Amino acid sequence: MDPAPAALIARIETFYDAVPRDVARAEEHGGLVLFVREDPGWPFYARPAPATTAPVSADDITTVRHRQRSLGLPEAFEWVHEQNPELQEVARAAGLRVRPAPLMVLDPDIRPDPVTFSDVPVRLVTPDTPDFVRDVAARRAVAAVGFSAAGTAPGDAGPQTRDAAVTELDVAALEEEAARITDGRRICVLAETPTAGALASGMAIRVGSVAEIAGVSTLPVARRQGLGAAVTAALARALRDGGTEVILLSAGSAEVARVYRRVGFRQVGTACLAEPAPSLPNPGSGGATGRRSRRRNPTAGE
Structure with missing residues (x-):
């Protein structure tokens, strides 16, 4: 480190x-x-x-x-x-x-190229296309499937599982996504093929000149093919092109951190x-128990 x-x-x-x-x-x-x-x-x-x-x-x-x-x-x-x-x-x-x-930060001299890691095209999700609603739903479905089988190991879950996980988006959620992408606070990408559709996805959250890459996820059936690195590289490149000075992320494991190192990230903290703790009762009674934080999602599959 x-x-x-x-x-x-x-x-x-x-x-x-x-x-x-x-x-x-x-x-x-x-x-x-x-x-x-x-x-x-x-x-x-x-x-x-x-x-x-x-x-x-x-x-x-x-x-x-x-x-x-x-x-x-x-x-x-x-x-x-x-x-x-x-x-x-x-x-x-x-x-x-x-x-x-x-906790990892991209080397300031690196502007990664997604084609270095995979030949599957990675594209930005933008609100000005007719497929915006479908793209947002696909990104969220890929993340839901990927994080339900966290890690980098391949598995059977693929496009059919993704399609079954697609949920209807309410107007407020779509408006929020569109507004944040338009003003630069959020960047979203999909790695997809014409036949299989979205295989990997990810997003970045930006405030001023600092941004965090989060929610990078690959369908288990498409893992170990460089898609996680390609999605991360695409997000990092878009952030660099937009003038972002500090690009950070956190890795869920040492294995996942190795994926990020290939893109040019180094651990700084x-x-x-x-x-x-699962074995300990919560103080008091009633209410929700702890679960994964909203913001910092480790990569689900490479």
């Missing part, structure tokens, strides 16, 4: 804090901020407050967990270890399971996700 300079970590922290704020209400609880969506979209998480100098305490975590349950939200916490190194032990002492993931 190449340790990131403090200035880079500070930019990443600012990005992570900014991502939810245009669609979520920020509630401060001691040293933590809980982001609560104002719409029915995928729920957010709690993370250390950027302006506080007080360390996060076990009491802060317990308070937020009670609040999350009262709102019917998953009990999820995220942070960068290098920014809050004490939080890992505090979270574990509070009964949470901490899952570290390599550790992203942490904490959820209730």
